[in-house]
Each structure stands twice: as C-alpha cells, then as structure tokens.
Amino acid sequence: MAIPLQQHIMYGPVRSRRLGRSLGINVLPVGIKVCNMNCAYCQYGWTRGQRLSGARMKPWPSPAQVSAAVAARLRLAARDDESLDRLTVAGHGEPTLHPEFEEIVDRLVEVRDRLAPDLRLSVLSNSTTAAWPSVRRALGKFDERYMKLDAGDPITYAHINGLGNSIVTIVDALRDLPQVVVQAMFVSDGKGRVDNTTEGAINEWLGAIDAIQPSRVQVYTIDRPPALQDLRAVPMRRLREIAERVRVREIPADVFTSTPDARKRRASLP
Numbered sequence: 001m002a003i004p005l006q007q008h009i010m011y012g013p014v015r016s017r018r019l020g021r022s023l024g025i026n027v028l029p030v031g032i033k034v035c036n037m038n039c040a041y042c043q044y045g046w047t048r049g050q051r052l053s054g055a056r057m058k059p060w061p062s063p064a065q066v067s068a069a070v071a072a073r074l075r076l077a078a079r080d081d082e083s084l085d086r087l088t089v090a091g092h093g094e095p096t097l098h099p100e101f102e103e104i105v106d107r108l109v110e111v112r113d114r115l116a117p118d119l120r121l122s123v124l125s126n127s128t129t130a131a132w133p134s135v136r137r138a139l140g141k142f143d144e145r146y147m148k149l150d151a152g153d154p155i156t157y158a159h160i161n162g163l164g165n166s167i168v169t170i171v172d173a174l175r176d177l178p179q180v181v182v183q184a185m186f187v188s189d190g191k192g193r194v195d196n197t198t199e200g201a202i203n204e205w206l207g208a209i210d211a212i213q214p215s216r217v218q219v220y221t222i223d224r225p226p227a228l229q230d231l232r233a234v235p236m237r238r239l240r241e242i243a244e245r246v247r248v249r250e251i252p253a254d255v256f257t258s259t260p261d262a263r264k265r266r267a268s269l270p
C-alpha cells in the first residue's frame, strides 16, 4: 500500500536515511501525485492520468503561499529550539514541474537566509527537467541537488522509471550542473523484467556516472512499499559491490540499505 500523499506544503521533519532531519516542502497540488515518471518503486503508488498539469488538477500552491508556509514553520522551529539539518523541496511528485519553480526557489533562499541561515536548502528531483533553462537556473540556487538516475540504458530506464526519456539529454544536463549528488535506487522483481542490478544494467549506469562525474553517489534500495508489489530490496552485499565500483572511479559513494522496520513492514504485506 502506498504512503499517503502530503496534505500541506510543509511536512516532517522527516528522519531520512540520506538527508538526516529534514523539513519537507511540497510544492505540488494537495492530494494528487503529479509526476512525469512512473517509477515501479514509487512510494506514492502509480502515476495515474496526471503526469502533467491538466484542467482537472487542483491549483499549484503559489510562490507566496510556499514562502509564507516555510517562514511560519521556521519560526515555530526556532521557538521550540527544534534540531534540523535541511529544508528539502520534494513532496508527492516532481517539484520542478511547478510552473513557477524558479520564483519559488528565489523566495525560499530569501526566507532561509533571513530565518534559518544555517539550514541547507536541498532539492530532490527525478532529473527529467534539468535541461529546461528556468529549472536549470533554479537548481543552481540550491545548496544541494539530489538527482535521480537509476539506469544508463533506455530499456532498463523505461522498465524502472516508466518513461522513455532521453538518457543522453539527462546525462548532459546533470554533467553541466554544479555539485550533483546522483541518487540511484536499485531494485529487482526477481523475474528479470524490472531489474537494474544485472551486470549489463550496472555497466550502462556506470557509463552514465563516468559521463556526469557527480560529486557523490548515493546507492540505495526500497525502504517503503513500492508501486509494483513484486519488487524486492537488493541485498546489502550487492549494494556495496555497486558502490565500490563507483569509488574506484574516485567518486565518493554511500550505501543505504533497507531498515529492519521496513523489512518487517513489507513482510506483513498481504
């Protein structure tokens, strides 16, 4: 079963394996997943008919609404002396699809600088829009960019991420961004159809990593119920092997495995 969609602009703090204690910012319309991908492992379930904005969709939060929500939450955190590591733009979908994404980022930088200058401002993106000029400018304004790339060849990419985007375009766009952290989710359905852990798939993905030269790579596996129920977490041993093949390229790589709680949750699924 997918996790519930966010009901507000602010959520968390989320205790993330990869981001520490992070306040989440959802710039997507409330109550509907909006994404231009359809990842088999998505924790929000399958993307259903709302890949991009449409007339039936609820309104996007305005830049003013987003900055007001963030400012109010940061004031609360200061009052309560809350310990936080990051402000992270993510939410239930792809945040860079917001039509005013760049203005939102400008406002977030201003609010963060004024109210919580020590907090890192981060974004999680699926990388598909990184070549769009306004998104590219906006991505450059974050302290940290966590950009998804789960495959380096079009067939594996289509099976895992559900879309036939041009890998070449994505790789070129990521290579030109400053200090990119590539996040790669490794999964297998045990039948060889949705599986980016085969030698062939790993070699293609490493070729893309060579081209991008990210500042860091994060290798991980599912920790929450995926859209495709057959998907299985990849063993720690295999994740370590993949990370080691990144490190020999002199690119730092971290491994995040499935937590015991998540394994228990999945074991109890029907």
Ligand code: SF4
Binding pocket: 035, 036, 037, 038, 039, 041, 042, 043, 044, 047, 092, 093, 094, 126
């Ligand atoms: S890019 Fe993210 S939100 Fe979109 S389908 Fe994939 S995991 Fe889900």
